[in-house]
Amino acid sequence: MVSIDIIKIMITKTSIENLKNSIDIVDIISNFIQVKKSGANFTACCPFHGEKTASFVISPSKQIYHCFGCQVGGDAIKFIMEFEKLTYPEAIEKLATLSNFSLEYDDNYQRQDYSVIEKLNGYYQKLLVSNQEASEYLKSRGISSFSIEKFELGFAPSSNETVNYLKNNFLNLSDGKDFGIIDYGQGGVYARFIDRITFPIYNNTSKLVGFGGRTISGHGAKYINSPQTKYFNKSKLLYGYNIAKDHIFKEKQIIITEGYLDVIMLHQAGFQTAVATLGTALTSEHLPLLKRSEPKVILAYDGDKAGLNAAYKASNLLSQNGYDGGVVIFGDGMDPADMVMNRKMDILKDMFTNTKPFAEYCIDYICDSHDLFNPNDKQKALNEVNDYFKSLTPIMQQSYVPYVSSRLNINSNLLNLANEHHGRAQKRMNLSQIDIAELSIIKTMLEMESLVASVLNIINEDMFQTHRNEFNLLLNDKDDPLLRALLLQEEVKIYSVEDLNNQLMILLVPYYNKKLQLVTNDKTIDFKEKSRQIRALKDNIDFIKKGDINSLTMI
Ligand SMILES: [Zn+2]
Numbered sequence: 001m002v003s004i005d006i007i008k009i010m011i012t013k014t015s016i017e018n019l020k021n022s023i024d025i026v027d028i029i030s031n032f033i034q035v036k037k038s039g040a041n042f043t044a045c046c047p048f049h050g051e052k053t054a055s056f057v058i059s060p061s062k063q064i065y066h067c068f069g070c071q072v073g074g075d076a077i078k079f080i081m082e083f084e085k086l087t088y089p090e091a092i093e094k095l096a097t098l099s100n101f102s103l104e105y106d107d108n109y110q111r112q113d114y115s116v117i118e119k120l121n122g123y124y125q126k127l128l129v130s131n132q133e134a135s136e137y138l139k140s141r142g143i144s145s146f147s148i149e150k151f152e153l154g155f156a157p158s159s160n161e162t163v164n165y166l167k168n169n170f171l172n173l174s175d176g177k178d179f180g181i182i183d184y185g186q187g188g189v190y191a192r193f194i195d196r197i198t199f200p201i202y203n204n205t206s207k208l209v210g211f212g213g214r215t216i217s218g219h220g221a222k223y224i225n226s227p228q229t230k231y232f233n234k235s236k237l238l239y240g241y242n243i244a245k246d247h248i249f250k251e252k253q254i255i256i257t258e259g260y261l262d263v264i265m266l267h268q269a270g271f272q273t274a275v276a277t278l279g280t281a282l283t284s285e286h287l288p289l290l291k292r293s294e295p296k297v298i299l300a301y302d303g304d305k306a307g308l309n310a311a312y313k314a315s316n317l318l319s320q321n322g323y324d325g326g327v328v329i330f331g332d333g334m335d336p337a338d339m340v341m342n343r344k345m346d347i348l349k350d351m352f353t354n355t356k357p358f359a360e361y362c363i364d365y366i367c368d369s370h371d372l373f374n375p376n377d378k379q380k381a382l383n384e385v386n387d388y389f390k391s392l393t394p395i396m397q398q399s400y401v402p403y404v405s406s407r408l409n410i411n412s413n414l415l416n417l418a419n420e421h422h423g424r425a426q427k428r429m430n431l432s433q434i435d436i437a438e439l440s441i442i443k444t445m446l447e448m449e450s451l452v453a454s455v456l457n458i459i460n461e462d463m464f465q466t467h468r469n470e471f472n473l474l475l476n477d478k479d480d481p482l483l484r485a486l487l488l489q490e491e492v493k494i495y496s497v498e499d500l501n502n503q504l505m506i507l508l509v510p511y512y513n514k515k516l517q518l519v520t521n522d523k524t525i526d527f528k529e530k531s532r533q534i535r536a537l538k539d540n541i542d543f544i545k546k547g548d549i550n551s552l553t554m555i
Pocket residue numbers: 046047048049056067068069070071072
C-alpha cells in the first residue's frame with residue numbers, strides 16, 4: 001500500500017508558533033495533574049514514573065518542565081505528547097482545543113511521498129521469486145517462504161534494471177535520490193543496491209525508509225545499508241521493530257541481535273520480540289524507542305571480539321539508564337540464526353531466560369580484560385570498576401559490592417561507593433562550591449549565547465573538574481536532559497559578565513598551576529619549547545592576578 005505522510009505539514013507553521021506563544025505551560029499541565037507553587041517554579045508528583053515526593057518541576061519563565069527523578073522534560077507540546085501518547089500534530093490539535101485556539105491549515109501542503117520506495121520494494125519482492133540464486137541462498141539459511149513474505153525480502157537486480165523500472169513507471173527520480181535508492185555519478189544515474197537480497201527497513205511509525213542488502217555475487221561488502229538520508233538514520237532505527245512492536249509491548253521484552261537473518265530466524269522460531277541494530281552498536285539514540293514499552297532488554301550477540309565489545313558498550317549504556325535485562329553471548333561461531341536452523345529452540349529459550357545482568361556483564365568484561373594476578377593490572381581493573389560504579393544508582397552499586405570483591409578478590413572497602421550517582425540522573429541537592437561554580441559558568445553560557453565564543457577563547461573541557469560532560473553537551477547537544485535540569489536548578493546562578501570573568505579566573509588558576517608543574521617536569525619536550533610554554537603559562541597567571549582576562553592565551 002502506498003501511504004503519504006501529510007498530517008505533519010497540514011497545520012501552518014505560523015499558526016503553531018502563535019499557539020505556542022499564547023499558552024502557558026503551567027495552565028496546560030494543571031489540566032492533567034495537580035501542581036503546587038514552589039518559589040519561582042511549580043512542582044508536582046511526576047506522572048511518568050511512580051513517586052511520592054515531587055521531583056517534577058515546571059518553570060513558567062522558561063516554559064519547560066523537567067523531572068529530576070526520571071529525566072523526562074520539554075515544552076507543553078512534549079508534555080501532551082507523552083501524557084496522552086499522541087503524535088506531534090495530534091498534540092498540537094489537543095493543545096489548541098484546550099486553549100480555545102483556532103489553528104490554520106495549509107491547503108498547499110507539501111507531501112512526503114513514499115511511493116518511490118514502496119513501489120520499488122514491491123518490484124524487488126517480485127524479482128526474488130524468479131531469482132533462483134537468491135532464493136536458494138535464503139533456503140540454505142533455513143528461511144521459510146512465510147518469513148520471506150512477512151519480512152518482504154526482495155532482490156535488487158542490475159543498476160540499469162532498477163533505474164529503468166523507476167523511469168518506466170514514471171516514479172520521481174529526485175525522490176529516489178532522497179531515499180538513497182539511486183544516486184548520480186559520472187555515468188549518469190545508478191542504483192545503490194545491485195545484485196543483492198533486500199531487507200526493507202521501516203521506522204518506528206511503520207514507514208518504509210530504507211533497505212539492507214546482502215550480496216549474492218560477492219560484489220562489494222557482504223552487507224550494506226541505505227546511506228544516511230533525511231528518512232534513514234541507522235543509529236536510531238532497529239530492523240524488524242515494525243513487526244516485533246506489538247509483541248514487545250505485550251511481552252515487555254525485546255531481543256536485540258546483530259543481524260537481519262538473526263531477526264528473521266528468531267521470529268520463525270517463535271521469538272517474536274527480536275530486532276537488530278543496523279551494523280552499529282546500540283546507541284543512546286536508540287533509547288527513546290526502547291523507552292516507549294519499558295521492556296526487559298536482552299542483548300543477543302556473537303562471541304567474537306566485536307560482539308563482546310558491542311555487548312559491553314550496550315550493557316554500559318543500558319545499566320546506566322536503568323534498563324532491566326541482560327546479555328546472551330553465542331559461542332562456537334554459532335549465531336541465533338544458526339541455532340534456529342539446527343533446531344536448538346529449547347537451548348535458545350533457556351539462554352534468553354537466564355541472561356547475565358548488564359552490571360555483572362560489565363564487571364566481568366572489565367575483569368577479563370586485565371591480568372588479575374598482576375597487582376598493577378588489578379589496580380587498573382579496580383579503577384575501571386570504580387569509574388563504572390559512579391554511573392550506577394546507589395542501590396545498584398550496593399548490590400554488586402559482594403560480586404566485585406569476589407571477582408577481584410579484594411576487601412570491599414576498596415570500592416568507592418558514591419552516595420549519589422553521577423550518571424544520567426543528575427543529583428539535585430548538596431552541590432559543592434566547585435560544582436556550583438562550574439555549573440554556573442555552563443548555565444550562564446547556555447542562557448547568554450553571545451558569550452560562548454569569547455569564553456571558548458580561554459577555556460576548554462580540561463579545565464572542568466567535575467562537569468566536563470555538561471560543558472561538552474553545551475557545545476554539542478543543547479537538548480540533553482542534563483542541561484534542561486541545569487536550567488531549572490535554582491541553586492545554580494546565572495552570572496553577570498563580571499562574575500563570570502571572576503569565576504573563570506578562579507577555575508583557571510589551579511589549572512595553569514598544575515599545567516606549569518607538568519610542563520616543568522616534562523622530559524619529553526625540548527628546552528626551547530619548554531621555555532616558551534613556561535613563559536606563556538606564567539604570563540597567563542600574571543594576567544589573572546591583574547584581573548586582565550582579555551589578554552589570556554589558550555595554551
Ligand atoms: Zn519522573
